[in-house]
Amino acid sequence: MRPGPGLLGRNRGDAAYRAVLTGFALTLPILMLALVAELVTSAWPSIGRFRWAFLWTSVWDPVAEIYGAAPMIFGTVVSSFLALLLAVPLALGVAIFLTEFAPKWMRQPVAFLVELLAAIPSVVYGLWGIFVLIPFLREQVAPPLRAVLGWTPFFQGAFYGNSMLAGGIILAIMVVPYIAAVSREVLLAVPASQREAALGLGATRWEAVWSAVLPYGRAGVIGACMLGLGRALGETMAVTMLIGNRHDISLSVLQPGYTMAAAIANEFAEATTDLYLSALFEVGLILFVITVIVNGLARLLVWRVARGAAVGSKAL
Amino acid sequence: MIPRVVRRRLTSGLMTGVVTALCLLAILPLVFIFGDLIAKGASSIDWAFFVRNPAPAGESGGGVANAIVGTGIVVGLAALIGLPLGIGAGVFLAEYGGGRLGWTVRYVADVLNGTPSIVVGIFAWTFIVKPVGHFSALAGSVALAVLIVPMVARTTEEMVRLVPNSLREAALALGYPRWRTSLTVVVRSALAGIVTGGMVGVARIAGETAPLLFTALGNLNFSMQVTQPMQTLSLQIYVYATGPFDDWHRLAWAAALVLMGLVLTLAIVARRVTRSKYASR
Numbered sequence: 380m381r382p383g384p385g386l387l388g389r390n391r392g393d394a395a396y397r398a399v400l401t402g403f404a405l406t407l408p409i410l411m412l413a414l415v416a417e418l419v420t421s422a423w424p425s426i427g428r429f430r431w432a433f434l435w436t437s438v439w440d441p442v443a444e445i446y447g448a449a450p451m452i453f454g455t456v457v458s459s460f461l462a463l464l465l466a467v468p469l470a471l472g473v474a475i476f477l478t479e480f481a482p483k484w485m486r487q488p489v490a491f492l493v494e495l496l497a498a499i500p501s502v503v504y505g506l507w508g509i510f511v512l513i514p515f516l517r518e519q520v521a522p523p524l525r526a527v528l529g530w531t532p533f534f535q536g537a538f539y540g541n542s543m544l545a546g547g548i549i550l551a552i553m554v555v556p557y558i559a560a561v562s563r564e565v566l567l568a569v570p571a572s573q574r575e576a577a578l579g580l581g582a583t584r585w586e587a588v589w590s591a592v593l594p595y596g597r598a599g600v601i602g603a604c605m606l607g608l609g610r611a612l613g614e615t616m617a618v619t620m621l622i623g624n625r626h627d628i629s630l631s632v633l634q635p636g637y638t639m640a641a642a643i644a645n646e647f648a649e650a651t652t653d654l655y656l657s658a659l660f661e662v663g664l665i666l667f668v669i670t671v672i673v674n675g676l677a678r679l680l681v682w683r684v685a686r687g688a689a690v691g692s693k694a695l
Numbered sequence: 696m697i698p699r700v701v702r703r704r705l706t707s708g709l710m711t712g713v714v715t716a717l718c719l720l721a722i723l724p725l726v727f728i729f730g731d732l733i734a735k736g737a738s739s740i741d742w743a744f745f746v747r748n749p750a751p752a753g754e755s756g757g758g759v760a761n762a763i764v765g766t767g768i769v770v771g772l773a774a775l776i777g778l779p780l781g782i783g784a785g786v787f788l789a790e791y792g793g794g795r796l797g798w799t800v801r802y803v804a805d806v807l808n809g810t811p812s813i814v815v816g817i818f819a820w821t822f823i824v825k826p827v828g829h830f831s832a833l834a835g836s837v838a839l840a841v842l843i844v845p846m847v848a849r850t851t852e853e854m855v856r857l858v859p860n861s862l863r864e865a866a867l868a869l870g871y872p873r874w875r876t877s878l879t880v881v882v883r884s885a886l887a888g889i890v891t892g893g894m895v896g897v898a899r900i901a902g903e904t905a906p907l908l909f910t911a912l913g914n915l916n917f918s919m920q921v922t923q924p925m926q927t928l929s930l931q932i933y934v935y936a937t938g939p940f941d942d943w944h945r946l947a948w949a950a951a952l953v954l955m956g957l958v959l960t961l962a963i964v965a966r967r968v969t970r971s972k973y974a975s976r
Contacts, residue, residue, distance in 0.1 A: 396874030397791060403783025404800045407848065410841060411803045417821050418814070472717020480711050481718075491966075492722050498962050499728060500902025502929045503951045506936040507728050510735075510944065552724045559721065583707035606809065613811025615905035616929075620937060640813045640905070647817060647909050660817065667814045674809035678802065 414667070422661035424654060433661060439626045441651075446658035448665065450626045454543065454636035455666070458622060459611035461547030461632065462554055467604055469551070470558035474600075477559075478566040479588050490563065497556035505620030508549045513540040513621065516548070521633060535631045543629075543636040546622035550611045558607035565599030565684050566592060602680030609674040613666060615640040639666040729955075736952030739945050748917050749931075755942040759950050761917040762931040766957075768919065769832050769911055769927055770901045773839035778893050781844040785851025785889070790877055792852065801852075804845035815841050816906035824910060832918075832925035835911030839900040846899065850892030854885040891965040898961035902954060904929040928954040 425433065429446060436447020473493055477486050521538040528534040538544075569592050577591035578584070593600065623635020624645055639662045650656040697705075743758050750757030784804070788797055819838035824830055858881050866876040882889070904927075907913075912924040913934060919925075928950050935947035 390872045390874070392872050392874045396877065400783055400787035400791065401796070403780055404787035404796070404848075406780050407784055407800050407803045407807065407845060410844070411807060413822075414810075414814070414818050417818055421817075421821055469717050469721040472714045473721050476714045476718040480714060489718065489722070492725060495959070495962075496721075496725050498898065498902075498958055499725075500904070500929060500954060500958060502902070502904040502932045502936075503728070503732070503955060506932055506947055506951050507731060509936055510948075511727070511731050555721050583703050585707035585710040586703065589710075609809045613809070613813070615811065615813040616933060620933070640811055643813050643817060644905060644908055647820075663814050663817050666811055670809055670811055671806055674806050675802075677809075678805045 418660060418664040418667060422657055422664045425657035425661040428654065429658075429661075433658075434665075437626070437628055441655050444652065444654050446655070448639065448642075448658075448662050450628050451637045451639045451642050451662060452665065453628050454622065455612055455638040455640070455669075457632075458543055458546045458550060458618065458636065458638055459608055461543065462550035462611045463604060463608055465548065465551035466555045466558060466607060470555045470603075470607070471562060471600070473555070473559040474562035474566055475588060475593075477563055479584065479592065490560075493556050493559050495556075496552065497560070501553070501614060501616040502620075504549055504553055504617040508545060508617060508621045512549060513545055516540070516542075516545055520544075525633070532630045533632055536629075536634050538633040539623075539635075541621055541623035541635050543622060543632040543634065546618045546636065546638070547632065549617045549621055550614055553614060553617060554607040554610045557610050558603050561603035561606055561681060562596075562600050565596045565603060565681065568599070568684055569595045596684055598680045599684030602677045602684070605673055605677035605680065609670050609677060612673065613640055613670050615644050619644045639663070732948065732952045732955055735945075736948035736950075739949035740952065744946075744949055749915055749946075750942075752938075753940060757946070759926075759928065759931055759946065759953070761914065762926040762928045762950065763953070764917070764919065765832070765911070765914070765925040766901060766927040766929070766954075768921065769835045769907070769925060770839065770897060772833065772836035772921065773843060773900055774893070774897050776836060777840035777843035778847060778896070780840075781847030781896070782851045782889060782893070784844065784848040785892075786855055786877070786882060788848065788852040789855035790881070800848075804848045807841075807845040808849070811905075812838075812842055812903055813905040813908075816909055819906065820909045830910060830912035830924045832911050832921045832923065835907045835925070835927070836921070838906035838910050839903060842903065842906065843896045843900050846896045847892055850895065851885075851889050854888030854892060855881060857888065858884045887968050891968045894961050894965035894968075898958045898965070901961070902929055902958050904933055908933075928957075 425446065429436070433446065433448055434452065435449050436445075437449040438445050438447050439450070440446070473489075477490055481489065517538060517540050521544075524534050525538070573591045573595050574587050577587035582590065618638050619641040622638060622641055624637055624641055625635040626637055627635070629636065643659055643663055643666075647656075647659050650659055743756070745758060745763065746760050747756075747758035748761050749759065784800060788801055788804075791797065792801065815838050819834050819841065823834035823837055827834075862884060863876055863881055866880040867873070871880070907927055907930055911927060911930065913930040914924045914926045932947050932950050932954065935943040935950065938944075
């Protein structure tokens with residue numbers, strides 16, 4: 380006897396349900412394609428005009444219609460790496476403390492406090508940076524820095540406030556919660572047996588962390604740092620408000636700089652000619668491509684440790 | 696010389712201290728930012744601040760009523776567009792996400808989650824502002840919706856996956872078709888978590904500024920027309936913080952405190968919802 384249609388596993392309602400859900404899900408790839416297509420189309424006049432020279436020319440002259448993005452690319456990379464330099468030790472400290480050393484009752488509340496940092500809007504960071512961080516840097520940090528390290532090219536020149544240093548520090552504060560949350564989840568995913576084996580062999584607690592837990596989660600922790608890098612690269616408002624917005628390449632972190640995101644935020648509204656606009660779209664395209672590469676690699680690394688889970692999405 | 700065992704113990708103790716200190720240092724900015732927000736913002740918050748519109752440039756007084764209403768409209772509209780799409784995509788990922796399409800959607804969602812919001816802003820500009828010919832609150836909402844969809848898709852997926860399989864099996868064993876099982880048993884059970892994810896997403900986009908610069912633009916007057924430029928708290932903070940007047944700076948701190956309060960309320964209420972539901976986690 381053949382089973383009735385309802386038992387064959389095919390059901391009109393099921394098919395419709397699946398089709399509707401698939402439709403919703405497809406919006407994401409479609410959005411992505413539209414985004415790429417739109418950026419490339421809008422950037423095309425600039426790409427055709429300046430070719431690869433756009434990447435290493437540092438002239439940005441709307442009057443002569445010559446555009447080169449080198450200072451912004453430089454500033455984006457330098458400010459982001461400065462941020463990582465400051466943020467990675469802090470974030471790893473948070474993650475290791477919370478998974479290995481903190482007493483149980485402390486873990487949830489402290490993790491929550493760190494994640495609150497991620498809930499603060501970028502523009503509020505910018506506001507705080509202008510009126511609190513910059514005066515603090517000007518009075519307390521820049522003079523000793525210049526006195527001790529002023530002879531190196533990295534700390535030369537007068538310090539007026541808006542600078543690569545201010546931008547880098549605010550970015551560091553902003554990416555700490557992301558790196559900390561993801562590394563914490565990665566460290567939590569390390570099997571307890573790894574820890575126990577190291578301790579059982581006579582390792583001290585720190586040796587267990589350093590020689591068993593961290594190596595096991597290394598790919599994930601590197602991935603977490605790259606996710607932080609991705610955030611830092613694309614961060615706009617706080618950086619725009621603090622970095623000084625000058626088309627200039629300076630080795631000194633005390634000098635103003637520019638980032639790609641800040642250039643778009645500042646100049647898009649006043650871009651009067653088509654080529655100017657197109658050049659800004661090309662800046663956006665470059666920024667997009669860089670963040671996609673960085674995030675893509677980061678996700679693959681994190682997935683290797685914590686199989687497919689939405690690691691980091693819980694980080695508020 | 697110090698014996699090896701003692702040195703190892705000392706190193707361990709020292710590094711415990713270092714890690715603890717780093718953790719404290721990471722939390723320090725939070726304390727300062729909240730402290731400054733309250734110290735510099737709270738005194739400017741009174742009734743007029745909520746019900747009046749901005750005073751003309753350079754004059755003192757005025758409030759941010761237009762920005763508060765604008766934030767509500769722009770963010771609300773974005774949630775209206777983005778949440779159904781995001782939740783639908785998330786349920787798809789949890790229920791049918793095993794195959795190649797599932798992998799692609801998941802990966803694209805994660806990549807979009809990391810896309811700079813300013814890029815999404817100029818994307819929305821080319822799609823809506825440029826063809827229409829003028830800035831509008833609606834364009835801002837679309838930009839924010841693009842940001843919230845991947846976020847919500849991933850949290851929804853995670854929440855739906857938490858539902859025990861036995862529930863699904865019980866429903867199927869009773870003869871429910873798959874779609875009814877999914878909708879009335881699985882998704883229903885995960886509803887608290889899905890709502891949480893949505894609220895966290897809304898909290899995030901409520902603070903966004905960059906995607907609104909060239910879409911909602913900002914507006915010094917009170918406006919409730921979604922086809923016209925509209926002010927939001929985040930835009931107002933940006934303009935006031937970077938402006939030249941002391942009175943603007945004062946209002947920027949107050950607006951930041953209000954925005955922060957709004958975002959935190961959403962985020963904390965959202966956490967409460969899940970905590971009571973998944974207390975064991």
